[in-house]
Amino acid sequence: MIDLHCHILPGVDDGAQSLSDSLNMARKAVEQGIHKIVATPHHLNNAYENPKQLIIDGVKELNEALRVEQIEIEVIPGQEVRIHGEMLEGYETGEILPVNHTPYILVEFPSNHVPRYTEKLFYDLQMKGLIPVIVHPERNQEIVERSDLLYQLVKKGALTQITAASVCGDFGKKIKNFSLQLVDANLTHFIASDAHNITNRSFKLREAFGVIGQKYGNEMVYYFEENAALVIEGNHVYKEDPERIKRKKLFNLF
Numbered sequence: 001m002i003d004l005h006c007h008i009l010p011g012v013d014d015g016a017q018s019l020s021d022s023l024n025m026a027r028k029a030v031e032q033g034i035h036k037i038v039a040t041p042h043h044l045n046n047a048y049e050n051p052k053q054l055i056i057d058g059v060k061e062l063n064e065a066l067r068v069e070q071i072e073i074e075v076i077p078g079q080e081v082r083i084h085g086e087m088l089e090g091y092e093t094g095e096i097l098p099v100n101h102t103p104y105i106l107v108e109f110p111s112n113h114v115p116r117y118t119e120k121l122f123y124d125l126q127m128k129g130l131i132p133v134i135v136h137p138e139r140n141q142e143i144v145e146r147s148d149l150l151y152q153l154v155k156k157g158a159l160t161q162i163t164a165a166s167v168c169g170d171f172g173k174k175i176k177n178f179s180l181q182l183v184d185a186n187l188t189h190f191i192a193s194d195a196h197n198i199t200n201r202s203f204k205l206r207e208a209f210g211v212i213g214q215k216y217g218n219e220m221v222y223y224f225e226e227n228a229a230l231v232i233e234g235n236h237v238y239k240e241d242p243e244r245i246k247r248k249k250l251f252n253l254f
């Protein structure tokens with residue numbers, strides 16, 4: 001299994017605070033059946049900067065420590081970029097690091113809204129051959145209220161990644177139901193942990209795939225697993241035509 005989104009690098013953000021935290025997270029990931037994990041420190045969220053080179057160096061060090069500890073997992077470089085108007089410049093000046101140096105960039109929105117410049121920015125990124133992957137749309141207040149915003153972005157080529165713990169119901173029933181509606185409407189392409197630690201923000205990837213398998217069958221589990229593998233290789237991912245979430249369904253949430 002591959003985890004595309006995880007705060008496992010030590011001492012760079014609100015994830016692992018020390019090498020021992022990172023190693024404990026890695027052990028937990030192995031228990032989950034994860035063999036590759038993308039380290040995605042926050043970039044420009046609060047005070048976190050984590051430019052590209054710092055992450056590359058950190059990943060190298062962590063992989064060496066994992067080898068010494070004989071923990072069978074490979075860490076891959078990535079970054080969770082808080083959306084901002086100068087993303088393209090950030091990419092060109094070498095601050096921004098797409099997943100494993102592929103065209104896929106993990107993009108985080110503020111938790112309560114979708115900036116109005118998003119569509120234009122995503123268009124510009126795509127014109128440069130980059131593909132924005134919106135992380136945890138199910139935890140964005142405006143998207144939950146107006147899912148059409150997400151539909152429009154996906155329709156125009158953005159991809160999305162929902163959080164394993166959301167699928168499991170850890171963020172509440174409303175977010176769980178909305179996550180499943182995103183799956184139903186072909187509005188999401190990846191499930192990842194966004195793990196920050198092994199206590200209150202752990203992996204839950206295996207559990208989430210359990211929920212998905214039970215509701216949709218194993219084919220849907222393979223779909224998500226395969227897409228994660230395609231992304232880290234920089235290949236095209238599988239996607240179906242997105243659909244609008246019907247209003248009636250949305251009302252059932254409340």
Ligand code: FE
Pocket residue numbers: 005006007080194
């Ligand atoms: Fe994150």
